[in-house]
Amino acid sequence: MPKTKEQCEQIRNERKLTILKCSVELFATKGYEAVNLDEVTKKAKCSHGLLYHYYRNKEELYEAVLNQIIYPDSKEVVKDIDFNQKAKFVVHDIIDKCFKILKSNNEEKVMELYLLLNVHLQKSLKFIKKNEKGHTVIFSTMEELIDRGKIEGDFNDSSSTELTIAVLSLIKGMAFNRINIGYKRFVCPRSEIVMKMLLK
Amino acid sequence: MPKTKEQCEQIRNERKLTILKCSVELFATKGYEAVNLDEVTKKAKCSHGLLYHYYRNKEELYEAVLNQIIYPDSKEVVKDIDFNQKAKFVVHDIIDKCFKILKSNNEEKVMELYLLLNVHLQKSLKFIKKNEKGHTVIFSTMEELIDRGKIEGDFNDSSSTELTIAVLSLIKGMAFNRINIGYKRFVCPRSEIVMKMLLK
Amino acid sequence: MPKTKEQCEQIRNERKLTILKCSVELFATKGYEAVNLDEVTKKAKCSHGLLYHYYRNKEELYEAVLNQIIYPDSKEVVKDIDFNQKAKFVVHDIIDKCFKILKSNNEEKVMELYLLLNVHLQKSLKFIKKNEKGHTVIFSTMEELIDRGKIEGDFNDSSSTELTIAVLSLIKGMAFNRINIGYKRFVCPRSEIVMKMLLK
C-alpha cells in the first residue's frame, strides 16, 4: 500500500522547507557563488540526490530561497504595523521593526532581512532582474509613506526618492554590519536618529 | 641594448598595477569566491604564469588589492579636505566627497570606495580579520569628528558610535545601489539630508 | 470484492506490456545507454518502484524488450508470407513487407523492425552476444531462401552469404533512414531494385 497523497505531500513539503531554511543563511553570508551544495546537504541532512530531486539546480534552489523565504518575509516586516497612524509613526515603526530584528539573536530573521534588502545585488544571476519584488515592495511602500508624511505636514520637502534611498540604504548598511559583526558586538542607532532625516 | 634596472623595475610595476586595477572591479562586484582568475588575466592581457609570478595565489592578489588600492584610497577620500574647519563642515565635506564619487561615472573610483566600505564583509577569508584598517581608518576618523562636533556645539548628543554607524551605513548602502543600478539610474540624496541626523 | 487471480494476472500483464511498449521506441532511437528510466516511467505512467517490481534492472528491461517484443516480431515479419511459392517470390514478399512497414506511419512497428535488425550492435551489453536470435532467424531464413532460389534457377550464382548480407544490410540502412528522417520525408526504393542483386 503506497503512502497516501497527503503523506507524500507533507514529507515533500517538510523536506523542501528544511533544505530551503538550511540554505538561507549560507546564501546570505557567503553569496551565491561561494555556497557549496555539500554544505547545504550536510546541514539539511540529505543526499545530493534529494536536493536535486526537489530543485533542478543551484540556481533554482536560490530562486526558491528568494521566492519562498525572502520575498514573503518582505511582507512580514510590515505585517504588524498599523498603517492607519500618521505616516511618520508608520515609518518609525518600520525602521524600528527592522532594527529590532537586527538587534535580536534570531539569526534566521536577520539573514532573511539582509537578503531581502540585497537580493538585487547578485549581478551574475539573470533571473533576479525580473524578480525585484523584494526591493519593490519595501521601496515603494516607503516612498508612498514619505509622500503621505509630507502631505500630513511632518516631513521636510526633500525629494521623496532621495529620502527613501537614504533611509533604506542606511538600514541596508546596518544589516551588513550586523551580519558581519554578529549579535554581540552589533551596535544600532536609535530609529529617532534616522527619523531626523525625514522630519521637518 | 639591455634594459636598465630602472626600466625593468618600471615595467614590473606597471604590469603589477595593471593586474591589480583589473581585479578591483571584479572583486568588488562579484565577491572573492566568484572571481575567476581567467577573467583577470584576460582583462589584464597577461598569462596565468605572469599573474602567479607576481602574486603567490588568489588570496595574495586580493590582499594586494586591499593593501595597495583600497586602503590607500581610504586616505584619499579625506585627502583634500580641510580638517581645520569646524567638525560639521569636515563631516559634510567627507559625505559630499563620497557622494560625488558615487555620482560620477568614474567606475574605478566607485569600485574602490565600495570595496573600501565593504572589505570586511568577506567572511570566508581569514586574513581580512586582521586587516580592518579600511574600516578603522574611516570609522575612527568619523567618530572623532563627531565627538569634536558635539564639543563645538553643533551635533546632538546621541552616542557618537551610533551616529558614526548610521552615517557610514548609509553611505555603504548608497554605494551598493550605485554599483548595482549603474551611473545613469543612480539617485543620491543631498548630503544635507544625512547631516540632519547629526545636527542639533 | 477482491480481485480474482485472473484479474490480477491480467492487470499485471497489461502493466508489464505497457512498460515494455513504452521502452521500445526509446531504446531504438537513443540506444541503451542514453535511455533514462525516468522517461520510461513517465511514458508508461508508472512509478519507479513498479518498474523495478517487474524488471530487476535496466538490463533486464532491455532483455525483455528484445525477448518479448523484438524477437517475436522477427517471426511476424514473415508470418503472412506464403513459403510455398518459388523462393524469388518469397524473398520479394519479405523485402516488400519490410518496406511496407518502413513506409507506414506505424511508428511502433517501424521501431520494432529497426531494433530487430540492429539489436546486436549494442556492443557494451554483454548478454546480447548470446542472444543473436534476432539476427539468426532473419539471416538464416534469408540465406536458405537464396540457396533455394539458386536451385530453382532464378538467382545468380554469387555466394549466398554475400547476397544475404547485401539484402539485409540494405534493409537495415533503410530502417535507419526511416527512423531518422521520419514518416513524411522518407523515400524507399521499390523492392524490384533490390531483387536485381539476386536475379540472374
Added chain:
Amino acid sequence: MPKTKEQCEQIRNERKLTILKCSVELFATKGYEAVNLDEVTKKAKCSHGLLYHYYRNKEELYEAVLNQIIYPDSKEVVKDIDFNQKAKFVVHDIIDKCFKILKSNNEEKVMELYLLLNVHLQKSLKFIKKNEKGHTVIFSTMEELIDRGKIEGDFNDSSSTELTIAVLSLIKGMAFNRINIGYKRFVCPRSEIVMKMLLK
C-alpha cells in the same frame, strides 16, 4: 623565455588531434551518450583539465570529431577516384573503395567511414541537424553520378533518389556489420552485386 608561438601552436595541435583521434572510435562504437570522458582522457593520456582546455564540453568535442575527422574524410573517400570515367565506373569505384576500407583492418578508417555514414542518426544532439554535410556530400555526389549514368545509357530508369538511397543504405548496413562483427568474421559482397541494382 616563453615557448615560441610556433611551438605552442604545434603542441596545441598535436594534443588536440590526439584527443580527437582517441575519441573517434569511442563515439563511433558506443554512441555519444555512452562515451565516458574518463576513457577518452585515459586513451589520450591527458587530464580532464586539458580536455576541457581545448574543448568546452562533451558536445563540442563530438562536434570537433565530426568537423575535423569525419566530414573531411567524406572527401577522402572519393579522393583517388577518376571522375572522368563513365559514371558507372565511378560509382563502382566508390563502392569498391568503401568495401575496401571495411574489409581492411584499419580500424581507424573503418570507424570514420561508419561515423560518416551515420552521423545524422544521433537524434538527441541538436547541432547535428545543421551539419549534415557528411550526408550531403556523399549523397548528392552519388545522386549526380547516377543521373549521369542514366544519360550515358548504362543505368536503368528507376528514380535516382531511390537508387542512391538503396546503394548508400546498403553500404551503411555493411559498415554496421563490420563494426560489430570485427575484421576477421566480416564478409562483404562484391561491388558487382550492388551494381546490379543500377545497371540496365
Added chain:
DNA sequence: GATGAATGAGGTTTCATTCAT
C-alpha cells in the same frame, strides 16, 4: 500491486595552481 522519497556512485565541468620553456 504500487508509490515516490531517498540514496550514492559516478559522470561532467570548473578553476586555482604548476611548470617546462
Added chain:
DNA sequence: GATGAATGAAACCTCATTCAT
C-alpha cells in the same frame, strides 16, 4: 620577465536503484 599547456581536486549534476509505507 613571460607564456600557456597541463594538472587534479573539488565543484555541480545525473540516474540506476532501494525502501518504507
